[in-house]
Amino acid sequence: MIDYLWLVPALPFLGFLILTFFGKKLSKNAISFVGAGSVGLAALLTIIIGIQFLLSPPEGNFFNQKLWTWMSVGGMSPSIAFHLDALSLIFIFVITFVGFLIHVYSTEYMLEDEGFARFLSFMNLFVGSMLVLILADNLALMYLGWEGVGLCSFLLIGFWYKEPANAAAARKAFIVTRVGDTAMALGLFLLIVNFNTLNIQEILHTAPSQWTAGNSTAVWIAFLLLGGAVGKSAQLPLQTWLPDAMAGPSPVSALIHAATMVTAGVYLIARNHVLFELAPSAMSAVAIIGAATLLMAGFAAIVQNDIKRVLAYSTISQIGYMFLALGVGAWSAGVFHFMIHAFFKALLFLGAGAVIHALHHEQNMFKMGGLRKELPIVFWTFLAGSAALSALPLISAGFYSKDAILWYAWSSDKGSLILWAAAFFGAFVTSIYTFRMVFLTFWGKMKTHVHIHLGNAMQVPLIVLAVLSILGGFIETPHSLGHITLFSGFLNPVLPEVQLNHGGEFTEIILQIVTALTGFLGIFLAWHFWYKKPAMVYNFKQTSLGTGLYKLWLSGWAFDWVYDTLFVKPFIKLSQINKDDIVDQLNIGLAGLVNWLHSLVKKTQNGNIRWYATGIAIGLVITLTIVLFL
Amino acid sequence: MTMNKLITTQDLMQLMPFILMLAMPVILLIIIAIKRNHLFTWLFTLATFAAVLVTVITNFNQAPLNIALLTVDKFSLLYTGVFAIVGLVITLLSHDYLEKTSDHKEEFYLLLVFATLGSSLMVASNNFVSLFLSLEVLSVSLYSMIAYLRNQDRAIEAGLKYLVLAAMSSAVLLFGIALVYFETGVFSYTLIGTKLGQIGFTPYMVAGFAMIIAGAGFKLSVVPFHWWTSDVYQGANSPVTSFIATVSKGGMVGGMIRMFTLINGLENHSVVLVLTVIAAASMFVGNILALQQNNLKRLLAYSSIAHLGYILIAFISFGNGGTQAATFYLVAYFATTLGAFGIISLLSTPEGEAENISFYKGLYWRKPVLAAFMTLVMFSLAGIPLTSGFVGKFFVATSGVKADLWVLLFFLAVNSVIGVYYYLRVVVMMFSNKDNSPETIQCGKGISSGLIALVFIALMIVYLGVYPSGIMDLIQKSIIN
Amino acid sequence: MNTIPVEQSLLLAAMLFVIGLIGVLSRRNVILMLMSVEIMLNAAGMAFVVAGSRWVQPDGQVMFIFILSMAAAEVSVGLALILQMFHINKSIDTKTLGKLHD
Amino acid sequence: MLIVFYLAAIVAIVSTILAVTRSNAVHSLLYLIVSFLASAVVFFVLGAHFIAALEVIVYAGAIMVLFVFVIMMLNVGSETEIAEKKWLSIKTWGGPAILSLVLFCELAYVVLTKESLPGSEAIVTPKEVGISLFTQYVLGIEIAAVMLMSGIVGAYHLAQIKKKSKHRFLGGEE
Structure with missing residues (x-):
């Protein structure tokens, strides 16, 4: 069965082709069948391959399948080849399985949309590209998948392109991530130059013998790759695109902007962990970025009104946890959190989507409320997801994954008290904003009428994901709770174990209890402020400090504003042509610079033939001057 | 100088692709003089290009032929073959277009074949004399092609602008050749290369090269010799514009590759410096000019300046797989550009060319297939993976990496980002609101010949993007030693 | 017979070349612009003849003949274009060639 | 002389x-x-x-x-x-003249870097030119012929002035 690995990405691509070319002619049922079925088959195949991989691991614990040589130039010959090991297996499992559930959900959610076929075809294309990104055995193919998912993200954020804001959000996402991509492309080129090969495994094997830790080239490469990861995974300082990306339909947010694509950065770092281990400063940077991002996004999430924006900031924050784990060398803990996060965050987005769907595109939480009785299944599953997000002890999968990260942030040889404190405080904030969301949405008075009854296609995926969000954690538990290490044991051949430095089992238990208690404290505060006595929050918001904090956090720590001041304002003084608003200042600023140049250069194309002839003559003189005198 | 050997039958067979492009139009000319018939002329032209392609394929594995002015080797045959394919596509596109716009249609095909011949000969030239002559065959045919719709003032304007500036550049090129000839006493590239090895890069030589680069730069439309590009692209009709963007530039790139390979002209640092400056300036100026452009033909003109800048990067990293990369990029760019102009000419009506970007607003709702093609083309131009544009850029970057051209590569990366912006702008436009799109506009009913050409182009773009090895092997084989 | 220093002949060619360039850059009348281009081409041809006489080869002269034929072809097309331009614009001023621009 | x-x-x-x-x-x-x-x-x-x-x-x-x-x-x-x-x-x-002057200076610089060469007295006769033209450069003649032919075809087509044109594009404005 493992020989059919190529079918896993091929099936979604096939679905994409069918839907693109025949989408208009097929009935809605057939479209649903093709769209969800292709991913479903891929998921099934992945599970079979996974079982086979577990029962009889291939030699060397990896499987390589080469299809054909893509291109060959100057001794470099990247091929269309797939590399399957424990790490990529986990990723493709999550992508196909969660992807399948989201596809099923979409067949109901998007059914009435006129672009139904287009939507599913883009989703299929995305799944295919994502699988290529994960399975690629060389950097070129990986880059292909990397760009492919970026493209699909662009297409899907702007899916409802009739709203200009959506198109703008799509472009913002594409261009901001493109900044990271450029860094990554440079990193890849550095790798190519140094190793003269594109094969990832070869590079990872050669690197430790070629460089010692701290080698400056290795550091450069690690930082450039980190740049790509930061862009794709919406970490500081390139996180600004993700909240705007919520303009896309909810299943898109669930699949691309929560479960899979945004974690590509995590995958990139985990996959190239050898390089990062050779660059300790880059490792620290990963940890610090993770810690800073998780706190920053956590606070921003507390004040958002739009339910999807809360989840967007929460995603940024949770990926921050994964980065923190990677940064302290707890590779498998990071990947574990990725998997659990994919379950519960997809669940939350789908739940939010169901609420939005039922309330006829109402996204403001303050206009919701009391939905507990109206949408019981959504409520209970959403509650399960929230429990996992805020890491309620014992009964939620999120507890086990996040607890591991907190513990390693403390105990790893790269960990420290500060990192732990950040993660700990972040967990506290997480439970506040999570349950603020729950209370605002499902408790209180009903403010908007429920329009639509949800069908099975939307409810079953919610239930499956809820079960996984509860039970998924039991495959990896801490010392105090049985010490099951199925997950990290499985990953061990690929990712090394974390180096522990300080702290024993006793400390671990103490920390767990402290964390668990603060989680409950957070829930209590959320209940108190947003259910019991909302006036308190309202009053605080009226004070100057409150208003300031509110505005600061609402705008996501005013990053758009900072970029504005750093890049845009000096430029405005120069050109005085930029009179635009606060949002999108980064793009407008850089674009403004280029546009200013454009208006300058444009004047040279004035249609006057004498001017053109003069231009050529000047060019000739310059050319001659260079060759003769330089 | 004992190269004046007699031309044998065998030689004639090897020259067959060129002879065909010379003889068939002459026959056609006589036929036109007797009776005009557009359809017949069109089919005859298609047959001409097809025959050229066949002879190219049959001759491909022959040993290289070196006669007085021309070298017919794999390299020149490869280019000739590619030009013939492009010629075929342009002929396919031209039929419908001319049918709806022009009164006398037949001469166009003569000029098209002549111009293609000029480009093919330019690549086959082993000598400055034939380089100049074939360049002029190309240019003189182009003047008339650009102004072909002679009742439009914009066609005439474009033709005159091109003529005056091209003639001026030819004079510059000639003066450069004269300087080189003055110093070496020979015209043949190989002999100049030998001589250069003895005397080194004297001021005469570098000044000569600089002027040759300036003259060639005009045809390639690289900064600062790019001024004509947008006006001519806009003024000429779309099939001609696609010819200028592809065959005309391709001939010059091929000719320059052969010239610099045989002369070893890139061993001088100041020549490399000039090319570097030109490449960097072309990338930036081209992309910046394209940024807010609302006329699609002008946008493509500016983007072509940038793309030639990318090709120059490969050109500069010569021995490091650069020539192959440049050739591949050219082929990939041909496919893409033909697609873009093909769509424009299919959408054009006797009332005007479909060149204003607002015309494409909501195109998806009117012409979903054409919009899908255009999306593919724009993605390829932007260098998005699985399209020919991406692979081309990848090859260029790889050769640049090997030649340690870090600054240029950095510029390439920056410019790719800028490029994405305006290419996506077109895509976004096409998928924008259904309601405010212009009224439905007619284009050919049923399966027009242009549509066949477009399908072929789309397949090429994807083929080159997914399986470039096929073409690349061919290019590797036909490298000049 | 005094021999003529070749550099001086080459300088003459260069001189004529740049005078032609002045003409191209400063004339407004398209016909005169085309004429100035002819001056430049003639100057380039002269450079070939000079070089040919330096090496005592016929090649330079052959090149001149080719330049001549090129100039003829160019002028014929150019003048045809100018006729059309006059027909459309009623003027041969380059100023009327400004409809295509950014 | x-x-x-x-x-x-x-x-x-x-x-x-x-x-x-x-x-x-x-x-x-x-x-x-x-x-x-x-x-x-x-x-x-x-x-x-x-x-x-x-x-x-x-x-x-x-x-x-x-x-x-x-x-x-x-x-x-x-x-x-x-x-x-x-x-x-x-x-x-004025501008073109200065530009051209700079160009001329550069060309003169190139020309004068070489120490003076004696000019040759030899005359290249028309016969030699003819032989060269029709042996070594005979293909060049063919190419030049193509060039002239395309020039003639183009000039013929372009110089025709038709009073009424059925299809006339709108102006060249953007």
């Missing part, structure tokens, strides 16, 4: 300058013909007798007559002349 050369050179330069500066098109043309005749003398002195003859017959004779013909045909009389006169102020030709 040297004196003839210098005389011819001075005549060529002066008449060329006059050709590019006269406001009357016919005057310019006549000066240009003088310039070409002077060039023919230079060619003769350089030993290129055949080219000297061609310069007179083809350049000064045929090509310039084409120009004369077109100028006469268009009959763009005094209006153009006055406009041109106004136009040709120092502001107009």
Whole structure:
């Protein structure tokens, strides 16, 4: 069965082709069948391959399948080849399985949309590209998948392109991530130059013998790759695109902007962990970025009104946890959190989507409320997801994954008290904003009428994901709770174990209890402020400090504003042509610079033939001057 | 100088692709003089290009032929073959277009074949004399092609602008050749290369090269010799514009590759410096000019300046797989550009060319297939993976990496980002609101010949993007030693 | 017979070349612009003849003949274009060639 | 011979300058013909007798007559002349002149880097040129023939003036 690995990405691509070319002619049922079925088959195949991989691991614990040589130039010959090991297996499992559930959900959610076929075809294309990104055995193919998912993200954020804001959000996402991509492309080129090969495994094997830790080239490469990861995974300082990306339909947010694509950065770092281990400063940077991002996004999430924006900031924050784990060398803990996060965050987005769907595109939480009785299944599953997000002890999968990260942030040889404190405080904030969301949405008075009854296609995926969000954690538990290490044991051949430095089992238990208690404290505060006595929050918001904090956090720590001041304002003084608003200042600023140049250069194309002839003559003189005198 | 050997039958067979492009139009000319018939002329032209392609394929594995002015080797045959394919596509596109716009249609095909011949000969030239002559065959045919719709003032304007500036550049090129000839006493590239090895890069030589680069730069439309590009692209009709963007530039790139390979002209640092400056300036100026452009033909003109800048990067990293990369990029760019102009000419009506970007607003709702093609083309131009544009850029970057051209590569990366912006702008436009799109506009009913050409182009773009090895092997084989 | 220093002949060619360039850059009348281009081409041809006489080869002269034929072809097309331009614009001023621009 | 050369050179330069500066098109043309005749003398002195003859017959004779013909045909009389006169102020030709001067200096620099070469006295006869043309460069003749043919086809097509055109594109505005 493992020989059919190529079918896993091929099936979604096939679905994409069918839907693109025949989408208009097929009935809605057939479209649903093709769209969800292709991913479903891929998921099934992945599970079979996974079982086979577990029962009889291939030699060397990896499987390589080469299809054909893509291109060959100057001794470099990247091929269309797939590399399957424990790490990529986990990723493709999550992508196909969660992807399948989201596809099923979409067949109901998007059914009435006129672009139904287009939507599913883009989703299929995305799944295919994502699988290529994960399975690629060389950097070129990986880059292909990397760009492919970026493209699909662009297409899907702007899916409802009739709203200009959506198109703008799509472009913002594409261009901001493109900044990271450029860094990554440079990193890849550095790798190519140094190793003269594109094969990832070869590079990872050669690197430790070629460089010692701290080698400056290795550091450069690690930082450039980190740049790509930061862009794709919406970490500081390139996180600004993700909240705007919520303009896309909810299943898109669930699949691309929560479960899979945004974690590509995590995958990139985990996959190239050898390089990062050779660059300790880059490792620290990963940890610090993770810690800073998780706190920053956590606070921003507390004040958002739009339910999807809360989840967007929460995603940024949770990926921050994964980065923190990677940064302290707890590779498998990071990947574990990725998997659990994919379950519960997809669940939350789908739940939010169901609420939005039922309330006829109402996204403001303050206009919701009391939905507990109206949408019981959504409520209970959403509650399960929230429990996992805020890491309620014992009964939620999120507890086990996040607890591991907190513990390693403390105990790893790269960990420290500060990192732990950040993660700990972040967990506290997480439970506040999570349950603020729950209370605002499902408790209180009903403010908007429920329009639509949800069908099975939307409810079953919610239930499956809820079960996984509860039970998924039991495959990896801490010392105090049985010490099951199925997950990290499985990953061990690929990712090394974390180096522990300080702290024993006793400390671990103490920390767990402290964390668990603060989680409950957070829930209590959320209940108190947003259910019991909302006036308190309202009053605080009226004070100057409150208003300031509110505005600061609402705008996501005013990053758009900072970029504005750093890049845009000096430029405005120069050109005085930029009179635009606060949002999108980064793009407008850089674009403004280029546009200013454009208006300058444009004047040279004035249609006057004498001017053109003069231009050529000047060019000739310059050319001659260079060759003769330089 | 004992190269004046007699031309044998065998030689004639090897020259067959060129002879065909010379003889068939002459026959056609006589036929036109007797009776005009557009359809017949069109089919005859298609047959001409097809025959050229066949002879190219049959001759491909022959040993290289070196006669007085021309070298017919794999390299020149490869280019000739590619030009013939492009010629075929342009002929396919031209039929419908001319049918709806022009009164006398037949001469166009003569000029098209002549111009293609000029480009093919330019690549086959082993000598400055034939380089100049074939360049002029190309240019003189182009003047008339650009102004072909002679009742439009914009066609005439474009033709005159091109003529005056091209003639001026030819004079510059000639003066450069004269300087080189003055110093070496020979015209043949190989002999100049030998001589250069003895005397080194004297001021005469570098000044000569600089002027040759300036003259060639005009045809390639690289900064600062790019001024004509947008006006001519806009003024000429779309099939001609696609010819200028592809065959005309391709001939010059091929000719320059052969010239610099045989002369070893890139061993001088100041020549490399000039090319570097030109490449960097072309990338930036081209992309910046394209940024807010609302006329699609002008946008493509500016983007072509940038793309030639990318090709120059490969050109500069010569021995490091650069020539192959440049050739591949050219082929990939041909496919893409033909697609873009093909769509424009299919959408054009006797009332005007479909060149204003607002015309494409909501195109998806009117012409979903054409919009899908255009999306593919724009993605390829932007260098998005699985399209020919991406692979081309990848090859260029790889050769640049090997030649340690870090600054240029950095510029390439920056410019790719800028490029994405305006290419996506077109895509976004096409998928924008259904309601405010212009009224439905007619284009050919049923399966027009242009549509066949477009399908072929789309397949090429994807083929080159997914399986470039096929073409690349061919290019590797036909490298000049 | 005094021999003529070749550099001086080459300088003459260069001189004529740049005078032609002045003409191209400063004339407004398209016909005169085309004429100035002819001056430049003639100057380039002269450079070939000079070089040919330096090496005592016929090649330079052959090149001149080719330049001549090129100039003829160019002028014929150019003048045809100018006729059309006059027909459309009623003027041969380059100023009327400004409809295509950014 | 040297004196003839210098005389011819001075005549060529002066008449060329006059050709590019006269406001009357016919005057310019006549000066240009003088310039070409002077060039023919230079060619003769350089030993290129055949080219000297061609310069007179083809350049000064045929090509310039084409120009004369077109100028006469268009009959763009005094209006153009006055406009041109106004136009040709120092502001107009000052920039181009400086640019051209710089270019000339660079070319002169190139030419003068070489120590003086003795000019050859040998004359390249028309026969040698003919032999070279029809052996070594015979393919070049073919290519030039194609060039001329496409020039003729183009000129024929473009010079036709049709009173009424069925399809006329709208203006060239963006």
